[in-house]
Amino acid sequence: MALSAQKVKAAKPGRHGDGRGLFLYVKPSGARSWVLRYQVQGRRRDLGLGPYPDVSLAMARERASEARRLIVMGDDPITKKQQAKPKTFRDAALELIESKRPGWKNAKHAAQWTSTLEAYAFPKLGEMQVAKIETADVIAALKPIWAKKPETANRVRQRIEAVVDYASALGIRAGDNPARWRGHLDNLLPKPTKMRAVKHHPALPHAEIAAFMATLEQRSGVAARALAYTILTAARSGETRGMTWAEIDLEAGIWTIPAQRMKAGKEHRVPLTDAAIALLGNMRDADSLVFESEAKKGKPISDMTMTAVLRRMGRNDITVHGFRSTFRDWAGETTGFPREVIEAALAHGIKDKAEAAYARSDLFDKRRNLLEAWSAKAIGFRPIC
Numbered sequence: 001m002a003l004s005a006q007k008v009k010a011a012k013p014g015r016h017g018d019g020r021g022l023f024l025y026v027k028p029s030g031a032r033s034w035v036l037r038y039q040v041q042g043r044r045r046d047l048g049l050g051p052y053p054d055v056s057l058a059m060a061r062e063r064a065s066e067a068r069r070l071i072v073m074g075d076d077p078i079t080k081k082q083q084a085k086p087k088t089f090r091d092a093a094l095e096l097i098e099s100k101r102p103g104w105k106n107a108k109h110a111a112q113w114t115s116t117l118e119a120y121a122f123p124k125l126g127e128m129q130v131a132k133i134e135t136a137d138v139i140a141a142l143k144p145i146w147a148k149k150p151e152t153a154n155r156v157r158q159r160i161e162a163v164v165d166y167a168s169a170l171g172i173r174a175g176d177n178p179a180r181w182r183g184h185l186d187n188l189l190p191k192p193t194k195m196r197a198v199k200h201h202p203a204l205p206h207a208e209i210a211a212f213m214a215t216l217e218q219r220s221g222v223a224a225r226a227l228a229y230t231i232l233t234a235a236r237s238g239e240t241r242g243m244t245w246a247e248i249d250l251e252a253g254i255w256t257i258p259a260q261r262m263k264a265g266k267e268h269r270v271p272l273t274d275a276a277i278a279l280l281g282n283m284r285d286a287d288s289l290v291f292e293s294e295a296k297k298g299k300p301i302s303d304m305t306m307t308a309v310l311r312r313m314g315r316n317d318i319t320v321h322g323f324r325s326t327f328r329d330w331a332g333e334t335t336g337f338p339r340e341v342i343e344a345a346l347a348h349g350i351k352d353k354a355e356a357a358y359a360r361s362d363l364f365d366k367r368r369n370l371l372e373a374w375s376a377k378a379i380g381f382r383p384i385c
Contacts, residue, residue, distance in 0.1 A: 002018055002019055003016060003017075003018040003024060003057060004057070005056070005057055008024055008032070008052060008057050011024060011026050011032070012026060013026045013027060013028045013030075014026055018057070018060075018061070020064070020068070021036050021037045021038050021064070022034070022035075022036050022049075022060060022061065022064045023035050023036075023037060024052065024060075031051070032051065032052035032053075033048065033049075033050065033051045033052065034048070034049035034050055034051075034052065034055055034060040034063070034064075035047065035048055035049065036049055036063075036064045036067050036068075036077075038067070038068075038071055038077075040071065040076045045076070045078055047067055047077050047078055047081075049063045049064060049067075050063070086129045086131065087129065087130055087131070087167065087170075087172055088126065088127050088128060088129060088130060089121070089122075089125040089126055089127075089128050089129075089130045089133060089163060090122055090125075090126040090127065091130075092130045092163050092164075092166055092167045092170075092172075093113075093117050093121070093122075093159075093163045094114075095166070096162060096163055096166040097110050097113050097114060099166075100113075105260050105265070113159060116152065116155060116156055116159065117156070117159055117160075117163075120141060120142075120144075120145055120152070120153075120156045121141050121156055121159070121160055123141075124137065124140050124141040125137060125138075125141055125160070130163065130164065130167040130172065130173055131167065131172055131173040131174075133164065133178060134178050135178040135184070135185075135188070137178070138157070138160055138178045138179045138185070139185075139188060139189070141156070141160070142156065142157055142189070143189075146189060146190075146192075150192040150193075151192065153192060154192040157179055157181065157185070158179075160179040161177055161179035161180060161181075164177045164178065164179055165177060202317055202318045202319050202322050203318060203319075203322030203323065203324075203325035203326045203329070204315075204318045204322065204323065204326045205326070205329075206326050206327075206329050206330035206333070206334070206377075209231075209326060209330070209377060209378050210377065210378060210379065210380070212315075213228065213231070213378045213379045214379075215313060216228055216309075216313070217379075219309065219312075219313070221294070221309075222291050222292065222293070222294055222301055222305075223291075223301055223305040223306050223308065223309050224309050225279045225281065225291065226240050226241065226279075226291040226301060226305075226306055227306045227309050227310075227320065228279055229276055229279040229280070229291075230306070230320065230323065231323045231326075231327075231378065232273060232275055232276045232279070232371070232374065232375055232378060232379075233255070233270050233272070233276055233371065234323075234324055234327040234345055234346055234371070234374070235257075235270065236263065236321070236324070236347075237303050237306055237320045237321065238261075238303070239257055239261060239262070240291060241291060241300040241301055241302070241303065241306075242261055242289070242300055243255070243257070243289065243290045243291065244286065244287055244288060244289055244290065245283055245284055245285065245286050245287075245288050245290060246286040246287060248272075248280065248283075248290070250277060250280075250283070253271060253272040253273075253277065253368075254269055254270070254271065254272060255269070255270040255272055256268075256269050256270075257269075257270065262347060263347070264347065268347045269364055270371075271364065271367055271368035271371050271372075273371055273372055273375040274375075275375045275378075275379055276371075276375070293305070303320070306320045307319070307320055324346060327345075327346070327374060328342060328346060330374070330377060331345075331370065331374070335370070335373060337366070337369075337370050337373075338366075340363065341363050341366045341367060341370055342370065344363045344367055345367045345370055345371065
């Protein structure tokens with residue numbers, strides 16, 4: 001039976017129906033609220049219509065009638081209600097991260113985006129409507145870290161800009177992006193590069209490389225071999241750590257790193273010297289890691305494992321990545337190899353677009369000569385065992 005105003009007022013705890021899915025729920029405390037129960041695509045849903053007496057019986061019936069009209073038209077009233085709710089910057093940011101996640105080749109990107117926004121953007125912007133964020137709000141979020149952490153601050157700015165662009169693409173925001181740098185924030189904030197000199201990875205002077213490699217040769221273990229191999233190939237540590245036997249052609253002396261493992265997302269061939277090949281050990285199954293963790297079978301050694309070798313050698317003043325700088329300084333200062341050959345050996349992209357358009361070769365043979373010379377400089381012609 002349909003409810004009446006008197007029945008609503010006197011209703012005992014429980015559920016009381018008014019017909020066509022409209023119910024009055026009464027809690028043991030006496031609190032009353034209206035709910036419309038309906039089905040969409042076979043799924044049962046409960047739509048809250050408000051508390052009594054703020055929402056009277058007549059008002060509840062009117063709201064239920066409006067919801068039923070939406071259902072007849074093929075819409076879901078709850079979804080419609082959620083879409084009408086203003087979206088916060090936090091909501092838009094998390095949606096953007098999820099939309100980008102399938103396209104990121106490294107799973108760490110999502111975690112990095114989330115952690116930086118949580119630490120530096122959400123405290124100021126998180127609960128603000130993304131449609132109402134203005135330049136002053138962006139600056140308020142960035143200023144505390146702009147001078148102290150310029151690199152981080154610039155990444156945060158870029159991510160704020162991306163979130164606002166995402167909101168604009170959804171049609172829930174109009175106008176210019178308040179986090180845009182060129183022609184906007186560059187007039188209000190100093191350039192991040194002017195805030196602090198670029199911090200380079202501490203590197204070994206190239207004049208000391210032979211003595212260092214002689215000391216490293218005395219150390220046993222996978223991490224020591226991996227470090228020596230990384231130095232001789234001028235590779236990034238992650239490229240070495242993730243290397244499998246399928247990437248190695250021993251007969252041709254070539255290490256082919258697939259695009260998905262390269263920073264630039266482009267396949268890279270590395271010429272292998274005899275000394276580098278000697279560090280690989282015994283060949284195993286194609287899918288096996290060349291430098292497998294001794295503690296965790298089937299897992300690569302960690303980046304800290306190679307750093308630990310340096311620490312045990314008493315070299316707290318240098319880093320694994322710094323050996324790429326050592327190689328670059330040696331090649332540029334003491335050899336006649338062209339700059340483009342040296343940069344290609346380091347798998348650096350060419351920033352000049354005109355120059356890049358003509359650089360169609362990977363200069364492989366010239367790079368082999370360069371790495372042979374580097375091997376001779378680092379260890380003479382003795383293979384490291």
